[in-house]
Amino acid sequence: MEKFVTRASAAQPLKNADELIDSVETFIFDCDGVIWKGDKLIDGVPETLDLLRSKGKRLVFVTNNSTKSRKQYGKKFETLGLNVSEEEIFASSFAAAAYLKSIDFPKDKKVYVIGEDGILKELELAGFQYLGGPEDGAKKIELKPGFLMEHDKDVGAVVVGFDRYFNYYKVQYGTLCIRENPGCLFIATNRDAVTHLTDAQEWAGGGSMVGALLGSTQREPQVVGKPSTFMMDYVANKFGILKSQICMVGDRLDTDILFGQNGGCKTLLVLSGVTSLSMLQSPNNTIQPDFYTNKISDFLSLKAAAV
Amino acid sequence: MEKFVTRASAAQPLKNADELIDSVETFIFDCDGVIWKGDKLIDGVPETLDLLRSKGKRLVFVTNNSTKSRKQYGKKFETLGLNVSEEEIFASSFAAAAYLKSIDFPKDKKVYVIGEDGILKELELAGFQYLGGPEDGAKKIELKPGFLMEHDKDVGAVVVGFDRYFNYYKVQYGTLCIRENPGCLFIATNRDAVTHLTDAQEWAGGGSMVGALLGSTQREPQVVGKPSTFMMDYVANKFGILKSQICMVGDRLDTDILFGQNGGCKTLLVLSGVTSLSMLQSPNNTIQPDFYTNKISDFLSLKAAAV
Incomplete structure (x- = not known):
């Protein structure tokens, strides 16, 4: 044998x-x-x-892939005719929230999210306060002399995943939190070079967003995905x-x-x-x-x- | 002594x-x-x-700093009351164009720019064809099934510098050129973690944009700046x-x-x-x-x- x-x-x-x-x-x-x-x-x-x-x-x-929550993934399986339950699905969006739970991340601290809806949904389900995500996708910086971007001093973790609405505002906001808030965590859902957003092409993956934050903070992230x-x-x-x-x-x-x-x-x-x-x-x-x-x-x- | x-x-x-x-x-x-x-x-x-x-x-x-050309920097010196000539100024925007000249980058090839006006101005002065830059700052991707981003097969170099209009479109476009155009160069004006856009705060620098492309291409850039x-x-x-x-x-x-x-x-x-x-x-x-x-x-x- x-x-x-x-x-x-x-x-x-x-x-x-x-x-x-x-x-x-x-x-x-x-x-x-x-x-x-x-x-x-x-x-x-x-x-x-x-x-x-x-x-x-x-x-x-x-x-x-962190763009969807477990629940949203469940729907994708269903749409494709697969009988898979939510409890069988472990997306890196869920992993980010599960990681924060595993380290007893304080509920009075906040999470700044560079990423999509799946991460927000999982953080919410886990009872964490968050900001950022898609709603920061349209924000711009205004570089008049003396301009300073304010950031929330209660942010204790920055979670970075794939984000099609990635922009400079988010890079600077996340960088400020990681650099200036004492003990602020830098968590990456994954560092994949490519992702399959559509089946026609390979798309730049979450490794891009993580790479951008790494470039500005010079800190290595804690990766929770594969x-x-x-x-x-x-x-x-x-x-x-x-x-x-x-x-x-x-x-x-x-x-x-x-x-x-x-x-x-x-x-x-x-x-x-x-x-x-x-x-x-x-x-x-x-x-x-x-x-x-x-x-x-x-x-x-x-x-x-x-x- | x-x-x-x-x-x-x-x-x-x-x-x-x-x-x-x-x-x-x-x-x-x-x-x-x-x-x-x-x-x-x-x-x-x-x-x-x-x-x-x-x-x-x-x-x-x-x-x-690659956001300005030599000429534009000359004006900044003038505004500040300093008597400095264009020929005494070496910005990394100029360095990117000078580097391409130094390696006889073919004039029938194109340069895709993730960066600001300074790089475009220097490429133009050096007689190179380019695309991208600020005008891609408002572009979005549309992720319907089967969607594919087309890219110009004549791009022979991607130049990446600080870009306040950085977005996912640019990451994907630059990544496609580097990954799919044979011999395409990946040139970074710099990898600075921080830059001084205003005097009130440190801002995430060109290292962010370079880090993003590094994350998706897994290629190391040729840096032309310090x-x-x-x-x-x-x-x-x-x-x-x-x-x-x-x-x-x-x-x-x-x-x-x-x-x-x-x-x-x-x-x-x-x-x-x-x-x-x-x-x-x-x-x-x-x-x-x-x-x-x-x-x-x-x-x-x-x-x-x-x-």
Whole structure:
């Protein structure tokens, strides 16, 4: 019987899906590039999830995308015809709020948000005070002599995620909070270089907004999304799962696969997103998942072949 | 007679200005924090420059600020009552155009600009085709399914400088050019964390805009402003000066003083800008200028005392 390869070895093509499925109790799926691409469901996903559920596997969906809340993500799954509950969804918007809860961030302090609605919604649900977000998207600075931007001295954390309404006002406001409010935290939902806002193109990701704040504050952020282990630890604690009983499935080496490996999970790379086989096998790539396959619905055919 | 200390030693307070003045033929001055602060001239600057000119010293003014062209900077000097010619001014806007000239950037290629008017003006004077800049400041992306941002395949360089009209459109456009146009250059006017747009506050600097592009492209830029040696080499070649005959005067350790040291010049830190004496003497600071003093007009009093 084939043994699971160690991470130091080159990734193996997935040949026997049943063996992988039987070896774990939970699958954590990245969404963009695994479940969908932009607004299109990837072929065979519903049947694959049904198969896994029929085998009693726990399914968790993790995304670095912070533009939506868990509830809003739930609607996206529903629209695409997938039967996934809110409690199975862990977006980095939720992770930001969960992180603040985990460190007992004071409720009388405020959070300044560079990011979209999902972060605001999750902060609100968690009972935190916040400001910024989309409503600062139209704000401008006025550079007459002596002009000074006031900032709220009660801001104790700046949360930065993908923000299509990103502007200089937000950069300066967030920078002032981080630089001038004693102990102010700098939290990044993710540092992804690209994101899939639409399926037609790769879009500059949350790494841009975080990079801008890093450039002005010269401070490193606390990342709560992949590949940081915060979400993995949170999921494992929440459901009481052993991490060795998890298989992380994703399309990105430097976020998904690293996230799985950092957490001590099994890892499966799918080639239905940003990573091609040649990128995986390039001598420049140092991140090797345990297995790779074209798409998650290979679980169906590889299962059939193995029987 | 006192010897000039080496850079490895701690900076010495400037005691004998005449000795320093006599030891070099050129003074390169940073502007913000040395000549002016925001829109206010620093005390005693006109008299100091007059003294140096009367002693036959060449004066050069170097700034990482790329929002103005040389010509526009000339007007700022004039407004402040300083008699400085355009040819004595080297802004990073000019450096970006000079860099492209130095590498024979093809005239049939285009430059995409994330930055302000100064860069556009200098590119135009140098005969380069450009797009972007302030006119992209109001552009938005529309994220309907299937939407794709078109970009000009003839863009061969993206120049990034401070941009108060910074937005997501520009990040995505610049990222597409750098990622998808073969050989496209990524040029930064500077990576300053802070800039002095007004004298009332420190403002997030060009490092923010550069950081955003770095986050999305994962490419390191070619920096043409301080502390890169490009401008120093350019000035030295232009005027036929030996770098050992230059004293670089600035208020920032990690740009001005490093710039002078990278170029093999003498260095003088003034405490009239962002750096305090305690920052200079902090055990965490590894950059030691040859000398430090409060402000350049100390040349007048230290001269008197030394006579």
